[in-house]
Amino acid sequence: MMIDRICISINNRCNLACKYCHFHEKKTSINETDMDIFKILDNVIYSIETNDIPVFKIGFVGNGEPMLDYDALKEYLLYIAEYLENGRIAAYTISNGLLLNEEMLQFFKKYNVNVGFSIDGIEAIHNKYRCGTYTKVMEKIELYKRINGHYPSMNCTVGEDILNKADETITFFKQFDNRITFSRMIGKYGISLEAFNLFLKKAAEQLYVRTGGYDCTMYGGMCGAGMNNFFYANGNVYICGNCIDMAPLGKSDMPFSQLETLKFDFDRNHCYKESLCE
Numbered sequence: 001m002m003i004d005r006i007c008i009s010i011n012n013r014c015n016l017a018c019k020y021c022h023f024h025e026k027k028t029s030i031n032e033t034d035m036d037i038f039k040i041l042d043n044v045i046y047s048i049e050t051n052d053i054p055v056f057k058i059g060f061v062g063n064g065e066p067m068l069d070y071d072a073l074k075e076y077l078l079y080i081a082e083y084l085e086n087g088r089i090a091a092y093t094i095s096n097g098l099l100l101n102e103e104m105l106q107f108f109k110k111y112n113v114n115v116g117f118s119i120d121g122i123e124a125i126h127n128k129y130r131c132g133t134y135t136k137v138m139e140k141i142e143l144y145k146r147i148n149g150h151y152p153s154m155n156c157t158v159g160e161d162i163l164n165k166a167d168e169t170i171t172f173f174k175q176f177d178n179r180i181t182f183s184r185m186i187g188k189y190g191i192s193l194e195a196f197n198l199f200l201k202k203a204a205e206q207l208y209v210r211t212g213g214y215d216c217t218m219y220g221g222m223c224g225a226g227m228n229n230f231f232y233a234n235g236n237v238y239i240c241g242n243c244i245d246m247a248p249l250g251k252s253d254m255p256f257s258q259l260e261t262l263k264f265d266f267d268r269n270h271c272y273k274e275s276l277c278e
């Protein structure tokens with residue numbers, strides 16, 4: 001299958017230490033290796049042009065807070081500016097919001113870069129897991145709204161506390177009238193896939209929720225690892241962002257044509273990573 005989607009982890013550091021963050025659990029397998037991101041972007045452009053890909057999706061997301069390296073991120077986006085402007089590349093990033101300012105948000109708006117905010121719903125739950133940052137994040141969400149005229153898309157990690165306050169959480173997100181990606185908390189504070197899917201079903205009755213398809217079981221879909229979507233970090237390419245503590249598929253400059261020949265055969269109703277680790 002043709003690759004038309006990648007995620008690039010531009011750094012490996014964060015200004016927060018959220019309680020459930022699996023990036024911190026995997027820190028030993030993540031180091032600050034230089035990665036030539038321009039070379040990856042060259043591969044994207046080459047593939048768009050030679051394979052006539054209508055829209056290639058790039059997520060500047062991964063093992064940390066991208067805004068800590070905003071200057072570098074800006075360079076990467078300017079490198080592909082023409083493609084961002086004509087819609088052949090759709091870029092997005094996800095931030096904890098703290099460092100975002102007006103200049104950054106104006107820049108992202110100009111180049112159609114979607115900025116998602118991580119927020120875990122009501123104040124008490126968000127603060128419990130995300131270092132007491134609720135008020136600050138809400139301020140930045142309002143700043144985004146002032147600049148863009150609508151609220152941003154949001155990412156919320158669902159654990160036991162949210163399951164216990166499902167109605168309050170859903171009511172909280174209703175006010176924004178935007179797209180919410182709920183993801184299942186895994187690791188030490190993890191919840192079962194069953195409990196998560198029940199919550200997701202309930203939320204989808206009232207909210208615009210990302211769900212379904214070959215994507216990731218963490219978001220309520222099937223596992224899309226290694227189909228049309230790969231993850232770059234640490235100078236390497238991996239089958240998915242959750243697999244960075246496993247052997248990489250190759251170096252980050254590996255041509256897409258070589259990646260596309262790899263075959264991953266497994267039951268996509270289950271997480272590839274979890275099925276290997278069971």
Ligand code: SF4
Pocket residue numbers: 014015016017018021022023024063064065096118
């Ligand atoms: S902001 Fe994201 S990367 Fe940083 S500690 Fe929190 S969950 Fe982890």
Ligand code: SF4
Pocket residue numbers: 215216217218222223224225240241242243270271272273274
């Ligand atoms: S391997 Fe697991 S975490 Fe990665 S895309 Fe598949 S379901 Fe999601």
